[in-house]
Each structure stands twice: as structure tokens, then as C-alpha cells.
Amino acid sequence: MTQTAPAPSLDFSINAEQVESITSDIIAQELEINDFVASLKPEEQTYENIVVRLARIENELAGKAQLVSSLSQISPESDVREASVAAETKYDQFSIDQSMRHDLFSVIQSFISKTNLDSLGQEEARFLRKMERSFRRNGLHLEEEKRNELKELRKRLSEACIEFNKNWARESSSKWFFYEELEGLDDDFLGIYAQHGLKTEQEDGVTKYILTMKYPDVRPVLKLCKNENTRRLHATAYESRNQENIPLLEEAIKLRHKAAKILGYKSHADYVLEVKMAKTVEAVETFLNDLADKLHAPGVKEIEELKELKKAEKDKRGENYDGSFNAWDSSYYQRILLENEYAVDQEQIKKYFSLETTIQKMLEIYEKVLGLKFVKVPAEKAVVWHPDVQLFECWDAVEDKSFSGFMYLDLFPRDNKYPHAACFPLQPSYINEHGDRVAPIAAMVANFTKPSADKPSLLKHDEVITLFHELGHVMHHLCSRTKYARFHGTSVEGDFVEAPSQMLENWCFDPKSLKYLTAHFETGEPISDEIIDRIVKAKNVDAAMLNLRQLFFGIYDMNIHTSDDENLDTTKAYNELREKISLIAAPEGSFGQAAFGHLMGGYDAGYYGYMWSKVFSSDMFFSKFEENTLSPEVGYSYRKNILEKGSSRDGMDLLKAFLGREPSSEAFMREDIGVAN
Structure with a gap:
């Protein structure tokens, strides 16, 4: 080049x-x-x-x-x-x-x-x-007095959202545990703590471990720790962080409701949905409630199966079982179910997904399917915000071989960093006054486990899915070709924005792609066909429970943004609805909504979009890519009809252009939900 x-x-x-x-x-x-x-x-x-x-x-x-x-x-x-x-x-x-x-x-x-x-x-x-x-x-058709009132409401709302997200990003609470209380956690996990000096010697000479509320700590504890009390304490602390955000959220809900009323809308949700694909509150509520009803009985059945596993394990450990199934039990017993029934051992699987190799091969898949070329910029030449950050150039490999944009990867946790996984659209592309395309810049920010002295960062399969998903958002930015910045990349309707990335998650269950992605971090051997078969068969294990949890978030979001209750108790609403929809109660005394960042980060009255857009993502994949997931022809059509267009056209028009027909929910109901349409 x-x-x-x-x-x-x-x-x-x-x-x-x-x-x-x-x-x-x-x-x-x-x-x-x-x-x-x-x-x-x-x-x-x-x-x-x-x-x-x-x-x-x-x-x-x-x-x-x-x-x-x-x-x-x-x-x-x-x-x-x-x-x-x-x-x-x-x-x-x-x-x-x-x-205004x-x-x-x-x-x-x-x-x-x-x-x-x-x-x-x-x-x-x-x-x-x-x-x-x-x-x-924004109310510009209103009288001046109402316009001024609206302006002040929105200024205060902006302040509340910024403060909420600042608190969320900087959350630093932790829990102390003795080594004996961490039974089941592997040497990889505890070794990283030793390497980074995160364990301390107390005066009595007993070692304790400080566990934070960040994903690399929370996930292993809830999935692996055999001590139920440790899981309970950590889960309760995790879902009780950012208490200072509760009044900010409740104020924001009131401000949004008041603003919507001034503008003539029944609720904030009605205001938000006017410019989404769904259009109305009724359409969203019907969609969410219908799915919740269909998944209730399968969800109850799945929980009963996990209760049997819990009872058997308690008997084996000589511990009493009180018949309960709690928030801190789900990940743990779902792991055991996968290991027992499907022989899916994430601790073994992750040895085939070292972060650097997985990224390299994932980018090679994107290159093949989308017609791109990635070139890593040497560390000494890359201007980055932290030494862990990597910079890649992206080039077109099909048409004019032109430069497509820059991709930054910021993948490891550190203090005061964004605590989740997301794509940050840093520089939108556009055509400047000279007719030249200004290249986009996008960053993937995540919190995967850092490498240790003797092992690279190893990804569990669900983390591979996260990586594929967020890189999918990055591809949306890098492939976008619009005249105006406002139509660039993921600026599409909020209930369509996740569809392109959700579609790409399917590559993580495609046998050919999985084989290509993997290499044992010690031997370089790809993962066996037998293990791949188990991963694929286990795709929809406990799908009802997992989807009910997503439905709970979406229904809660819609409920608080359609409520007329001036004194809405968001904690009471959160905990009651969680038990009703997800079938599992929140830890006692917790308030999970205080760290529900989507509510104050642009997904207000929009969380349903994750499930809604899944309909479109499933339709795109199973009608176009399923026969050959690595098809450059289909990938190029996808790039041209979906990714390149950004929001320069309505999402439904983009879908119909790619599919060649009206979208259907058949594949979603069959493949992702497991119920007949």
C-alpha cells in the first residue's frame, strides 16, 4: 500500500x-x-x-x-x-x-x-x-414564557445527567475477602491480584483481597465462587453502588416529564418515541409485554432446573438448602449447567481466546466480509491517552483503496475510567468544503482482564461476543460515507442503532468463524470441533431467563418514563418489577437503578431498543449470512446498504434495501427467543 x-x-x-x-x-x-x-x-x-x-x-x-x-x-x-x-x-x-x-x-x-x-x-x-x-x-413554536421554562428544565437535566455519569465512572467501592472465602476462583484471577499489589497483609498476618465493583472482579466471583455468602456480599455491594445517583435519576425523570408536558406530549416516552422506528408507547409496550408473557413459563422452568442444581450442590457440600434462588445464584448455576449438561467450561474455553490474537483474527474476519484492511500503528508513533491504548488505521480494500479512518482500542480497566464496554464515536466523517472526506475516528473502550506475568489476557466466550459487538459499532463508523457529520455512523434511530452490532454477534456461534478465531495461548492449536459444537448447542441455554432480564430493564425504563407519579420511588419500582419480570428478586437493600447508566446516557425511554433491534439483526443474519458467514459479496452489500448510509436515510428504508423485502420477526422468535412466532 x-x-x-x-x-x-x-x-x-x-x-x-x-x-x-x-x-x-x-x-x-x-x-x-x-x-x-x-x-x-x-x-x-x-x-x-x-x-x-x-x-x-x-x-x-x-x-x-x-x-x-x-x-x-x-x-x-x-x-x-x-x-x-x-x-x-x-x-x-x-x-x-x-x-431554543x-x-x-x-x-x-x-x-x-x-x-x-x-x-x-x-x-x-x-x-x-x-x-x-x-x-x-425543542418548543420553538411555543410562547416565549414556555420556551424559557423549557430551556431551564433542559439545562438542569443536562447537569444531572453529567453528574450521574461522572459518579458512575468514578465509582470505587470494594469488598474485603479472606482467601478461604474465594473458594473456586482460579489462580489466574488471584495471581493478577498478587501481581498488581491488590492484596494486602493485615496486622494479624492474614491475607485479604480487595475486590472492586468492576467487571473483571464481579464476573469471576459471581460465576466461580463456591461460597454463597461471598457471592451474596459481592452482588449486594455491586447492586448498591452509586447511592448518590438516586436523587439525580428521580430529578431527571421529573424534569423529562415536565418538559414533555410543556411540549404537548402525554409523557417523556411519547416524546422520545416519536422519532424512533417504533413510533408509539403502545407499540413498545405491546412488544415488551408480549415477549414477557411468552417467556414467563419457560423462565420459571429454567429457574426450577437451576434450583435442582443448587440443591444437589448444597447436599454435596453438606450445607442446608432453604429452597431459594437468588440474584447471586444465576451466573454461578448457569455456569454449572453449561459444564454439566453441555460440557462447556468457560475456564477451558478462554485459553483459546487470548485477547491480542482474538482481535487480530476478528479484524481479519471484518476485512474479509466488509472489504477492509487494518494496519496497526506502532506504539511510538501513536498519540494516545494511555499507554494501554492501541491505534489502528483502516483502509478500503475493495473500491478505491482509500483511507477509511482510525480505530482506538482501550481495553483494560483502570481507576476512574468508563466502567462498561462501549464504542466512543470521536470524530464523525463528512465531506469538507473542498470535496474531500474527513476520516472518522472511533474508539472501543472496555474492561477486560489485564495480562499477568505469565499469561496473556484471556477472554471468556461472552467477552468475545462483547468484543465482536462493540467492534461492530466501530465498523459502522469506519464504513460510513455521508456528506454531513450529523448523519454519520451510528446516528441512526435509537431502536435501530444496535442492530448492526447485534447481527455481528452471530459470528461468535458460527463454527467456521469460531475455528478461525481461536488459538490456544500456549500451543497455538485451534479449538476442537467438539468444543465448538458444545458452544453452539449451548447458545440458547437459559435464554428465557436472560431475555426476561433484558425485558425487565426495558419495561422499567418505559414505566418510569410514562409515570405520572410526582413522588415515584425508583428503588421500590425497580425491585418490585425486577422480581415480577425477571423472576429473581434484587439483593435485599439494593438499588440497581443508581448504576443503570443507560437511563442517563441517552437511552432514556429507549432501552427497549436492544430487544427491538434484535428483530432486525436476526432477520439480516439468518436471511443473508447464515449460508456463508464469510461471504464477501453479502458483506459488501451490507456495507453499502446499511453501514455506509449512516442515518442519511430512515433505518426501515436501509433494511428493506438490504433485505429486498419488508423485515420479519420470524428469525428472532425462532433463533433468539426459542418460541414460535
């Missing part, structure tokens, strides 16, 4: 003062253009003065705005994180002010009224229609 990649357009080495300076510059530039457009006389209201100027400034500033806000979740420097939180707050407040400008709305409305939008380009017309709709949804 003779071409040279451009330098990344974002500088992640900036300090706290630069974060503040960049934010001020963004605000000044955006304000200047908005003031100019708002001042235009009728005869000056032209396409060049309005659409071109507004689109250009939005294109040019989007990446910088993402940079200064993302650093609060990923920077290892406390002053940079604090500056990032302040910057995000400042810019959000400014954006709310600008979104009646003078700007009047000019755009005037231009649209005298313009045949169909005479413009497809993206140009969509840009204007989306902008006008956004202004209306």
Missing part, C-alpha cells in the same frame, strides 16, 4: 487548559455562524447562507466537541477529567440555548417555506427537515 494515512484530526494529549480553550473556541465559532444566519433578511436567506454555513460549522466542530466530552470517561489525568466534565456542562448549556433560539428557527422556517426541498440533494433536504423538526421538538 503506497498511500499514507493522514494524521488523526484529534489530539488526545491535550491538557486541562487546552480542554477549556477548545471548548471556548467551539462555542465562539458556532455562535458566530448562528448569529449570522439568525440576522439574515428575507432576500439574504439563501441555500449558501443557511444550509452551507450551518452544515459546515457543524461538520467542523463535531469531533472537537466529542473529544472534550469523552476525556471525562477515558483520561487517566484527574485535572483533564474535571476539565472535560466542566467543558461538557458548558457546551451542553450553550447548545440548549442555541437550540426563536430567531434562528424563524429564518430556517422562512427559507423552507419558500424552497422546494425536493430540488435540493437528498442529504441537504433531510438536513433542513431534521433541523426544523428539532426546533419544533
Whole structure:
């Protein structure tokens, strides 16, 4: 390859003062253009003065705005994180002010009224229609008093969400356990603690281990620890973190409800769903409740089977069994079921999925299917925010061999880092004023187990699925080809955004792909056909329980965002609904909603989208990819019809173009839920 990649357009080495300076510059530039457009006389209201100027400034500033806000979740420097939180707050407040400008709305409305939008380009017309709709949804058609009230509500809502997420990212609680209380945890886990100095000697000479509430600690304890009390204590602590977020969530719910009422909507959920594929609360509630009803009996049956396993194990250990099945039992006995009935031992399987090798081979699959080429940037040449972070170039390998974008991988836990797994869309792509494509930048942020002195980072199969899923979001960004930044990548409807990544999870259950992905970290041997067969057969084990848990989150989200209760107790609602829907009670005294980050991170009245979009992801995979998961022809069609388009067209139109028909729920009900449609 003779071409040279451009330098990344974002500088992640900036300090706290630069974060503040960049934010001020963004605000000044955006304000200047908005003031100019708002001042235009009728005869000056032209396409060049309005659409071109507004689109250009939005294109040019989007990446910088993402940079200064993302650093609060990923920077290892406390002053940079604090500056990032302040910057995000400042810019959000400014954006709310600008979104409520009646003078700007009047000019755009005037231009649209005298313009045949169909005479413009497809993206140009969509840009204007989306902008006008956004202004209306912000209440610009209301009287000034109501507009001002709405503005203040949204400013306070923004502050509450930012504070909630700051608390969530910086959560640092832990539990102490003696070595004997961690029976069942393997040497890999405890060895990492020894290596990183996370065990301490007490005055009495007894070693205790500090376990955090981060995934690399929580998952092994809940899956492997034979001591039920240890699992109970850790699960209770995990689901009782971030108590300070409860009043922030409850305030946000009230603010959202009040804002929706001012705008003339029955509820916040009605407001949110207006611009989603689902469209109405009734459609979502019917979808969720229908699935919950269908899965209730299978879920009860699965729990009874796990209770039998618990009773047998208690008898074997000489312990009394009280007939209960608790939140801290699910992962543990599901693991035992997989090992007993399907001989699926995750501790053995993970030896075939070393992180570095899995990523390399996963990218090779993406290369083959999507027609891409990835090149790792040497560490000494990569500008990153932490030494653990890796940088890759992505190139087109099918059409013009052009540069597609940059991908950052930030995969290990550290203090004050984003605690979950996600794709961070850092720089959207767009076509600049010279006709050149500005390359996108996206980061996958996760918290996989760090390598130890004698072993690489090893992934359990569910972590491989997570890796495939989040990298799928990254591919959406890297493959996107839109004129405007606002239509780039995953900017699609909220209940479609997960579908492309969910579809790619199916590769983790495809025998050919699994064989290709694996290499034993010591011998290099691929995983055996026998183990692959077990993994595939175990795909839908306890599917009812797992889907009921997802349905609980979605139903809870819809319930709190349709409630008229001014004094809604989110803890009571969470715990009661959890037991009713998921069939398993929350740990006593816990309040899981305080760390339910989706509720304050853009998925409010939208969590149902994970299940909703699964319908589309299953349809795409089982109708197009199932026969040959590595088909470059089907992959190229998928890239062109789904990934490249971003949100430049409605999600349903993209689906129909790829499928060649209306989407169907048949594959979802059969393959993912295990019930007849």
C-alpha cells in the first residue's frame, strides 16, 4: 500500500487548559455562524447562507466537541477529567440555548417555506427537515414564557445527567475477602491480584483481597465462587453502588416529564418515541409485554432446573438448602449447567481466546466480509491517552483503496475510567468544503482482564461476543460515507442503532468463524470441533431467563418514563418489577437503578431498543449470512446498504434495501427467543 494515512484530526494529549480553550473556541465559532444566519433578511436567506454555513460549522466542530466530552470517561489525568466534565456542562448549556433560539428557527422556517426541498440533494433536504423538526421538538413554536421554562428544565437535566455519569465512572467501592472465602476462583484471577499489589497483609498476618465493583472482579466471583455468602456480599455491594445517583435519576425523570408536558406530549416516552422506528408507547409496550408473557413459563422452568442444581450442590457440600434462588445464584448455576449438561467450561474455553490474537483474527474476519484492511500503528508513533491504548488505521480494500479512518482500542480497566464496554464515536466523517472526506475516528473502550506475568489476557466466550459487538459499532463508523457529520455512523434511530452490532454477534456461534478465531495461548492449536459444537448447542441455554432480564430493564425504563407519579420511588419500582419480570428478586437493600447508566446516557425511554433491534439483526443474519458467514459479496452489500448510509436515510428504508423485502420477526422468535412466532 503506497498511500499514507493522514494524521488523526484529534489530539488526545491535550491538557486541562487546552480542554477549556477548545471548548471556548467551539462555542465562539458556532455562535458566530448562528448569529449570522439568525440576522439574515428575507432576500439574504439563501441555500449558501443557511444550509452551507450551518452544515459546515457543524461538520467542523463535531469531533472537537466529542473529544472534550469523552476525556471525562477515558483520561487517566484527574485535572483533564474535571476539565472535560466542566467543558461538557458548558457546551451542553450553550447548545440548549442555541437550540431554543426563536430567531434562528424563524429564518430556517422562512427559507423552507419558500424552497422546494425536493430540488435540493437528498442529504441537504433531510438536513433542513431534521433541523426544523428539532426546533419544533425543542418548543420553538411555543410562547416565549414556555420556551424559557423549557430551556431551564433542559439545562438542569443536562447537569444531572453529567453528574450521574461522572459518579458512575468514578465509582470505587470494594469488598474485603479472606482467601478461604474465594473458594473456586482460579489462580489466574488471584495471581493478577498478587501481581498488581491488590492484596494486602493485615496486622494479624492474614491475607485479604480487595475486590472492586468492576467487571473483571464481579464476573469471576459471581460465576466461580463456591461460597454463597461471598457471592451474596459481592452482588449486594455491586447492586448498591452509586447511592448518590438516586436523587439525580428521580430529578431527571421529573424534569423529562415536565418538559414533555410543556411540549404537548402525554409523557417523556411519547416524546422520545416519536422519532424512533417504533413510533408509539403502545407499540413498545405491546412488544415488551408480549415477549414477557411468552417467556414467563419457560423462565420459571429454567429457574426450577437451576434450583435442582443448587440443591444437589448444597447436599454435596453438606450445607442446608432453604429452597431459594437468588440474584447471586444465576451466573454461578448457569455456569454449572453449561459444564454439566453441555460440557462447556468457560475456564477451558478462554485459553483459546487470548485477547491480542482474538482481535487480530476478528479484524481479519471484518476485512474479509466488509472489504477492509487494518494496519496497526506502532506504539511510538501513536498519540494516545494511555499507554494501554492501541491505534489502528483502516483502509478500503475493495473500491478505491482509500483511507477509511482510525480505530482506538482501550481495553483494560483502570481507576476512574468508563466502567462498561462501549464504542466512543470521536470524530464523525463528512465531506469538507473542498470535496474531500474527513476520516472518522472511533474508539472501543472496555474492561477486560489485564495480562499477568505469565499469561496473556484471556477472554471468556461472552467477552468475545462483547468484543465482536462493540467492534461492530466501530465498523459502522469506519464504513460510513455521508456528506454531513450529523448523519454519520451510528446516528441512526435509537431502536435501530444496535442492530448492526447485534447481527455481528452471530459470528461468535458460527463454527467456521469460531475455528478461525481461536488459538490456544500456549500451543497455538485451534479449538476442537467438539468444543465448538458444545458452544453452539449451548447458545440458547437459559435464554428465557436472560431475555426476561433484558425485558425487565426495558419495561422499567418505559414505566418510569410514562409515570405520572410526582413522588415515584425508583428503588421500590425497580425491585418490585425486577422480581415480577425477571423472576429473581434484587439483593435485599439494593438499588440497581443508581448504576443503570443507560437511563442517563441517552437511552432514556429507549432501552427497549436492544430487544427491538434484535428483530432486525436476526432477520439480516439468518436471511443473508447464515449460508456463508464469510461471504464477501453479502458483506459488501451490507456495507453499502446499511453501514455506509449512516442515518442519511430512515433505518426501515436501509433494511428493506438490504433485505429486498419488508423485515420479519420470524428469525428472532425462532433463533433468539426459542418460541414460535
